[in-house]
Amino acid sequence: MNCRSEVLEVSVEGRQVEEAMLAVLHTVLLHRSTGKFHYKKEGTYSIGTVGTQDVDCDFIDFTYVRVSSDELDRALRKVVGEFKDALRNSGGDGLGQMSLEFYQKKKSRWPFSDECIPWEVWTVKVHVVALATEQERQICREKVGEKLCEKVINIVEVMNRHEYLPKMPMQSEVDNVFDTGLRDVQPYLYKISFQITDALGTSVTTTMRRLIKDTLAL
Amino acid sequence: METDINSQDRKDLDKFIKFFALKTVQVIVQARLGEKICTRSSSSPTGSDWFNLAIKDIPEVTHEAKKALAGQLPAIGRSMCVEISLKTSEGDSMELEIWCLEMNEKCDKEIKISYTVYNRLSLLLKSLLAITRVTPAYRLSRKQGHEYVILYRIYFGEVQLNGLGEGFQTVRVGTVGTPMGTITLSCAYRINLAFMSTRQFERTPPIMGIIIDHFVDRPYPSSSPMHPCNYRTTGEDTGVTYPSVEDSQEVCTTSFSTSPPSQCVFTVTKAHFQTPTPVVTDTLRVPMAGLAFSHQPAALGVGSADLAYPVVFAAGLNTTHPHQLMVPGKEGGVPLAPNQPAHGAQADQERLATYTPSDGAHCAATPSSEDTETVSNSSEGRASPHDVLETIFARKVGAFVNKPINQVTLTSLDIPFAMFAPKNLELEDADPMVNPPDSPDTESPLQGSLHSDGSSGGSSGNTHDDFVMIDFKPAFSKDDILPMDLGTFYREFQNPPQLSSLSIDIGAQSMAEDLDSLPEKLAVHEKNVREFDAFVETLQ
Numbered sequence: 230m231n232c233r234s235e236v237l238e239v240s241v242e243g244r245q246v247e248e249a250m251l252a253v254l255h256t257v258l259l260h261r262s263t264g265k266f267h268y269k270k271e272g273t274y275s276i277g278t279v280g281t282q283d284v285d286c287d288f289i290d291f292t293y294v295r296v297s298s299d300e301l302d303r304a305l306r307k308v309v310g311e312f313k314d315a316l317r318n319s320g321g322d323g324l325g326q327m328s329l330e331f332y333q334k335k336k337s338r339w340p341f342s343d344e345c346i347p348w349e350v351w352t353v354k355v356h357v358v359a360l361a362t363e364q365e366r367q368i369c370r371e372k373v374g375e376k377l378c379e380k381v382i383n384i385v386e387v388m389n390r391h392e393y394l395p396k397m398p399m400q401s402e403v404d405n406v407f408d409t410g411l412r413d414v415q416p417y418l419y420k421i422s423f424q425i426t427d428a429l430g431t432s433v434t435t436t437m438r439r440l441i442k443d444t445l446a447l
Numbered sequence: 448m449e450t451d452i453n454s455q456d457r458k459d460l461d462k463f464i465k466f467f468a469l470k471t472v473q474v475i476v477q478a479r480l481g482e483k484i485c486t487r488s489s490s491s492p493t494g495s496d497w498f499n500l501a502i503k504d505i506p507e508v509t510h511e512a513k514k515a516l517a518g519q520l521p522a523i524g525r526s527m528c529v530e531i532s533l534k535t536s537e538g539d540s541m542e543l544e545i546w547c548l549e550m551n552e553k554c555d556k557e558i559k560i561s562y563t564v565y566n567r568l569s570l571l572l573k574s575l576l577a578i579t580r581v582t583p584a585y586r587l588s589r590k591q592g593h594e595y596v597i598l599y600r601i602y603f604g605e606v607q608l609n610g611l612g613e614g615f616q617t618v619r620v621g622t623v624g625t626p627m628g629t630i631t632l633s634c635a636y637r638i639n640l641a642f643m644s645t646r647q648f649e650r651t652p653p654i655m656g657i658i659i660d661h662f663v664d665r666p667y668p669s670s671s672p673m674h675p676c677n678y679r680t681t682g683e684d685t686g687v688t689y690p691s692v693e694d695s696q697e698v699c700t701t702s703f704s705t706s707p708p709s710q711c712v713f714t715v716t717k718a719h720f721q722t723p724t725p726v727v728t729d730t731l732r733v734p735m736a737g738l739a740f741s742h743q744p745a746a747l748g749v750g751s752a753d754l755a756y757p758v759v760f761a762a763g764l765n766t767t768h769p770h771q772l773m774v775p776g777k778e779g780g781v782p783l784a785p786n787q788p789a790h791g792a793q794a795d796q797e798r799l800a801t802y803t804p805s806d807g808a809h810c811a812a813t814p815s816s817e818d819t820e821t822v823s824n825s826s827e828g829r830a831s832p833h834d835v836l837e838t839i840f841a842r843k844v845g846a847f848v849n850k851p852i853n854q855v856t857l858t859s860l861d862i863p864f865a866m867f868a869p870k871n872l873e874l875e876d877a878d879p880m881v882n883p884p885d886s887p888d889t890e891s892p893l894q895g896s897l898h899s900d901g902s903s904g905g906s907s908g909n910t911h912d913d914f915v916m917i918d919f920k921p922a923f924s925k926d927d928i929l930p931m932d933l934g935t936f937y938r939e940f941q942n943p944p945q946l947s948s949l950s951i952d953i954g955a956q957s958m959a960e961d962l963d964s965l966p967e968k969l970a971v972h973e974k975n976v977r978e979f980d981a982f983v984e985t986l987q
Contacts, residue, residue, distance in 0.1 A: 389621035
């Protein structure tokens with residue numbers, strides 16, 4: 230199938246990178262997570278409950294909603310932290326992007342490894358700006374807050390199109406569709422990667438590809 | 448249409464829609480409580496969490512929602528709306544958002560009720576959670592407290608977007624197609640947050656109006672986060688919340704400094720303006736008088752020193768001289784916004800600020816702070832208007848002393864610029880300051896330096912003066928050209944006669960006459976149209 234691709238762009242100050250990325254990623258994952266499945270006999274299943282919580286940003290006038298799952302939050306913070314460090318160390322123009330990819334696993338026959346077929350990719354391009362005065366920073370706080378509000382509205386709009394979603398799997402297939410490793414919620418299988426780019430858009434030596442879930446491990 | 452869906456599915460769908468509507472209201476209202484919301488995930492299904500989302504149910508909100516729905520469901524032409532509005536502590540209110548849950552005719556026959564529709568409704572609720580934090584009202588609601596509160600109102604029927612002002616924006620949260628129609632959830636929110644003081648809230652009495660109040664601690668922290676301590680329904684509105692005063696000009700209440708009566712002259716608090724009782728009126732009068740001028744002897748612990756305007760006469764006067772004009776300064780946020788004038792004709796008088804106690808009683812005509820500033824800053828030497836008032840209000844011991852009431856009524860004359868009108872003054876004869884010891888005539892007030900004190904040469908023979916004018920030397924005036932110097936000029940022309948056009952009777956009459964004569968004048972002009980045109984052509 231075709232993979233849906235959405236691109237969002239934000240311009241933030243250095244210290245706002247983490248919160249802005251977390252806001253976007255959590256908003257997407259809020260929509261792409263369900264409660265834990267509990268399969269019963271006869272192929273039926275029940276779904277657990279997803280809690281939500283508000284998160285206030287410290288450096289942006291913005292509040293976002295995330296699923297109440299500390300594990301998920303930790304995982305996201307880890308990768309966003311790495312992205313932020315990479316951005317800072319790159320010394321370039323402060324351009325980078327993160328990709329959140331939802332995929333399905335397709336079992337292949339031995340010796341071939343399972344295929345990962347993405348069905349939705351969210352790309353967030355980040356441009357880091359440096360501000361000189363406190364007043365500019367204050368304005369930036371508000372402006373970035375407003376921008377993020379727009380991004381959330383964009384995300385919700387895409388989610389609402391009710392386009393392709395993987396079929397609800399049977400018990401044997403659930404790990405091909407969902408990430409069942411978390412204790413309290415069950416997001417669709419996803420992976421996050423990031424790239425630091427220079428102004429031309431090509432990746433430089435500090436390109437890294439990090440996987441949250443090493444699904445290719447055999 | 449109905450034959451395509453079996454009865455069990457129909458029942459399920461109705462149930463889903465009903466609970467979806469209730470949960471929608473909960474999400475919206477909880478998002479406007481002003482607090483961060485946090486619910487826990489649970490891996491084992493409890494069976495009571497609709498749409499697999501942990502959304503708490505605040506009982507009052509559910510109750511109100513059910514009352515509004517009255518057993519119906521959102522259908523075509525019948526939408527469920529949640530109106531979020533802001534209400535200030537003065538009683539002004541403004542609609543911020545309208546969240547609409549609507550149904551339209553577009554049906555999706557193929558869709559599975561128990562599975563797809565349910566999951567999509569769940570997704571829609573998640574979207575609603577996200578969007579409610581993103582509209583402008585969210586940040587306002589997080590900051591609610593003493594200055595304003597956020598209210599909600601649920602109604603069923605046609606969507607009313609009139610109260611949102613010009614240029615409101617709409618955001619669509621999402622849609623879910625069902626065999627009975629497409630459910631749409633959207634929000635229309637106000638952009639123009641400039642405050643309007645019109646009483647919109649009273650225009651359409653709400654079905655219910657529950658104040659979400661956060662001043663009070665939660666008695667049940669484990670359950671409902673909201674403490675509706677101001678729960679009330681229409682018909683029980685108290686005067687405090689909806690002030691009965693019809694005029695919307697009671698804007699003086701924005702910020703008052705409350706100080707002990709003996710010190711600060713403007714101890715009027717908000718409550719005074721909202722409860723129109725005679726007691727308040729009296730209290731209002733005195734400080735009103737005192738608001739403009741409070742002439743208190745040296746122990747002027749009036750508020751703060753920065754509110755004192757030193758007497759205009761610069762020369763030789765100490766700023767700590769007892770003749771300090773107490774003016775309600777603009778600093779400190781003490782408002783002196785002119786209220787509705789006591790008398791209609793005075794409405795145009797920008798220099799007069801008269802305070803209207805709500806019962807409309809006669810009140811003192813007191814100059815506004817602008818007035819006093821004008822007077823004090825520009826017209827040096829034009830002490831008389833001040834003097835008049837100062838005489839009236841001078842020598843008060845305190846702002847709320849009863850004595851000044853009589854004196855107040857002296858100046859509460861029915862004419863504009865009452866202060867200029869000559870009147871009999873009750874001067875305290877014994878007071879040496881009021882009656883300066885025989886002051887020589889004003890021959891040469893310019894003799895002596897600017898800073899000479901002690902010489903009372905500048906004292907005017909005007910009995911209206913109660914200042915001891917030590918010396919008066921207007922800046923930049925030369926004394927050798929004309930026999931009359933600037934200071935003398937000022938003093939002589941301090942008391943101009945009242946302008947005839949400003950007196951009510953004459954003014955009103957002439958106005959009426961003018962209005963009557965307008966048609967005739969117009970007729971005459973129309974006759975001469977050709978002449979006018981010719982004239983215009985000559986100009987071109």
